[in-house]
Amino acid sequence: MANKKKTTIKDIANVLNISAAAVSKALHNNPRISDKTKKAVLQVAENLNYQPNHLASALRSGKSKLVGVIVPKTNSNFFSATIHNIEEVLNEEGYNVIITQSNESYKKECANINTLLFTQVDGIIASMANETTDLSHFQKIKDAGIPLITFDRGENDLNVDYIGIDDYESSHKIVNHLVAQDCKRIAHIGGFKRTRIYNNRIKGYIDALKKHNLPLDNELLIESSLTTEDGREKMQKLLNLKQRPDAVYVAGDYAALGALQVLKEQNIKIPEEIALVGFGDEPFSKMVTPPITSVNQHSYKIGRMAAKTFLDYIEKDTFKQSLKKQILEAKLIVRESSNKKNDLE
Amino acid sequence: MANKKKTTIKDIANVLNISAAAVSKALHNNPRISDKTKKAVLQVAENLNYQPNHLASALRSGKSKLVGVIVPKTNSNFFSATIHNIEEVLNEEGYNVIITQSNESYKKECANINTLLFTQVDGIIASMANETTDLSHFQKIKDAGIPLITFDRGENDLNVDYIGIDDYESSHKIVNHLVAQDCKRIAHIGGFKRTRIYNNRIKGYIDALKKHNLPLDNELLIESSLTTEDGREKMQKLLNLKQRPDAVYVAGDYAALGALQVLKEQNIKIPEEIALVGFGDEPFSKMVTPPITSVNQHSYKIGRMAAKTFLDYIEKDTFKQSLKKQILEAKLIVRESSNKKNDLE
DNA sequence: TTTAATTGGTTAAACGTTTAACCAATATTT
DNA sequence: AAATATTGGTTAAACGTTTAACCAATTAAA
Numbered sequence A, B: 001m002a003n004k005k006k007t008t009i010k011d012i013a014n015v016l017n018i019s020a021a022a023v024s025k026a027l028h029n030n031p032r033i034s035d036k037t038k039k040a041v042l043q044v045a046e047n048l049n050y051q052p053n054h055l056a057s058a059l060r061s062g063k064s065k066l067v068g069v070i071v072p073k074t075n076s077n078f079f080s081a082t083i084h085n086i087e088e089v090l091n092e093e094g095y096n097v098i099i100t101q102s103n104e105s106y107k108k109e110c111a112n113i114n115t116l117l118f119t120q121v122d123g124i125i126a127s128m129a130n131e132t133t134d135l136s137h138f139q140k141i142k143d144a145g146i147p148l149i150t151f152d153r154g155e156n157d158l159n160v161d162y163i164g165i166d167d168y169e170s171s172h173k174i175v176n177h178l179v180a181q182d183c184k185r186i187a188h189i190g191g192f193k194r195t196r197i198y199n200n201r202i203k204g205y206i207d208a209l210k211k212h213n214l215p216l217d218n219e220l221l222i223e224s225s226l227t228t229e230d231g232r233e234k235m236q237k238l239l240n241l242k243q244r245p246d247a248v249y250v251a252g253d254y255a256a257l258g259a260l261q262v263l264k265e266q267n268i269k270i271p272e273e274i275a276l277v278g279f280g281d282e283p284f285s286k287m288v289t290p291p292i293t294s295v296n297q298h299s300y301k302i303g304r305m306a307a308k309t310f311l312d313y314i315e316k317d318t319f320k321q322s323l324k325k326q327i328l329e330a331k332l333i334v335r336e337s338s339n340k341k342n343d344l345e
Numbered sequence C: 001t002t003t004a005a006t007t008g009g010t011t012a013a014a015c016g017t018t019t020a021a022c023c024a025a026t027a028t029t030t
Numbered sequence D: 001a002a003a004t005a006t007t008g009g010t011t012a013a014a015c016g017t018t019t020a021a022c023c024a025a026t027t028a029a030a
Helices: A009-016 A020-027 A035-047 A054-061 A077-092 A106-118 A136-143 A167-180 A196-211 A228-239 A253-265 A299-315 B009-016 B020-027 B035-047 B054-061 B077-092 B106-118 B136-143 B167-180 B196-211 B228-239 B253-265 B299-315
Strands: A066-071 A096-101 A123-126 A148-151 A161-165 A186-190 A221-223 A247-250 A275-277 A294-296 A325-328 A331-333 B066-071 B096-101 B123-126 B148-151 B161-165 B186-190 B221-223 B247-250 B275-277 B294-296 B325-328 B331-333
Touching: A009 A020, A009 A035, A020 A035, A054 B054, A066 A077, A066 A106, A077 A096, A077 A299, A077 B096, A096 A106, A096 B077, A106 A136, A123 A299, A136 A148, A148 A299, A161 A167, A161 A299, A167 A186, A167 A196, A167 A247, A167 A275, A167 A294, A167 A331, A186 A196, A186 A228, A196 A221, A221 A228, A228 A247, A228 A253, A247 A253, A253 A275, A299 A325, B009 B020, B009 B035, B020 B035, B066 B077, B066 B106, B077 B096, B077 B299, B096 B106, B106 B136, B123 B299, B136 B148, B148 B299, B161 B167, B161 B299, B167 B186, B167 B196, B167 B247, B167 B275, B167 B294, B167 B331, B186 B196, B186 B228, B196 B221, B221 B228, B228 B247, B228 B253, B247 B253, B253 B275, B299 B325
Parallel strands: A066 A096, A066 A123, A096 B096, A123 A148, A148 A161, A161 A325, A186 A221, A186 A247, A247 A275, B066 B096, B066 B123, B123 B148, B148 B161, B161 B325, B186 B221, B186 B247, B247 B275
Antiparallel strands: A294 A331, B294 B331
């Protein structure tokens, strides 16, 4: 009910007997408008419950003040926290954030990009789906002339900004920790090799073993989709080996949870018989029994840095993007599942 | 790089020596345009890589083809799955979905609504924050003349559509189940009473006890924020009672997880000494040890119904909204944490 | 053969802003 | 007192579509 028609800048102008342009300027605090007029405009705007038409201003100014975010899934603590931090920074600068999820599907990711470009966002902050190998849909973002910032799951070939943790180094930290716990046969349930971050974790795992003069046993290196279900399966596979590992480093917490299940079902002592380490520090990791050692990915910093990087481009509006990596050191959080020696932390 | 300027409808018109209006109509498959012209337009559009300017069309037509979604948090399985299903239905009809999260904060929820209205969405599908009691910000949506559909966390006072499960009945199912397991002192760690769904669960709990002639012990009815941490605290509180409960029904899975922790830490046998039931059927609930009995909230159906309800309003564009409730029966999923008698399901 | 209907468009206005270009009135400088 | 600068605006065009109203040419009906 009420007055159906929305109040526009013109309505305000009519009330005050000034031009619409003056109203627009007043609302934008343009110095060429007197304080008296500004006050009056603000007052009338308030009275008439004026809501600026975002569409019109975006159309005219070419800026939508909208930023698109693409994540593989929102029900992961890392992604949802990162989004939250992106929002915090961007809202402050008057930007609004549109979230879309790809559900790890290449097709949905393409659709997401279309949606966002269609909505005329001023930029896109994205983390890629597991399935994605072809990158042409991301190329469309660059072609549109708006900044593209990638985080966590990125690809060098895109030649855009990337923010993430040092996955290679994280694997080293994990292996170092496990070796310090006297583990000698360390297995790795990794993600898909085609995804850069998982490949880096694998490489880090291999090199770290080398560094410690441990042999690389191909039976102990397994590729996984990293779902809980697949974690169970791959753990079972490891248990079926003639020579079982004495430690398992799983590249994702959900899969680590599955692995934990299997170990417990078979009454294998954790960490004494097999030590377990996850990745991502999901909230449940510290809640299960035993709590799972994991790696915190700094969603706080990553979100803020991604947002700031976007703002930088807007500010100096030079869209000459290049492969600029901002790499953070991740933090290993040691918990019972791998803490044989009861190290204090 | 490339041609900076985007191709518009006019560019296509120029190439074909027809009017922009004709192009617009051709693209919308208007019957007044010949098939030959349509084909030509489509071809040229393709060649010039034409992307329609959504802003302009939305401004002119008054429809943005955007639907806003507000959820308390995205890192809950229920909400993220619901969003996914909303998207599925709406995308098919040419609508795009903008997701925002309130983080259970009243202030952020207000900001979310402003963002969405500002973005000129054609409708909003929302689930309220825990903190929210005042509803004036939702009134703004109604005032804007666009449909508002609420789900899971709604309020009767808003007088709009609501889709959710039958919380009252769900409590009955849970209590029935626990009584069937010979539990006599059933506690309830509930959500905030001010939130309708939690209040309904509490009411259901109380009435179900009555039905089974069990006394209502106020010590056994506790209000909680339902975070994992608070679940721990409230469980501890129950354990400190002179007379402990023999079953605990927690109104959320995250809090149930916390409760489970405490029980296990104190070596209390589950379900023999204390049976445990959660709510929401988060994925981890079936993964922990022992798996937690929980209630599935039909995110699939709820998401689809919410989307369809929105579409209904659009179709018959009569915005005479009223309190129309669509209530689904929830499903109790019995797992080890409460299955004393090893019922088969 | 005249009239009416259909086909395939065109023209121009509109959606609500923003912004470059302009201008009159007043204030300041020389 | 004349020249210049500042203040506080106004006008009009533009952003890229959509759409109501119009029209010429062709086809069909009477």
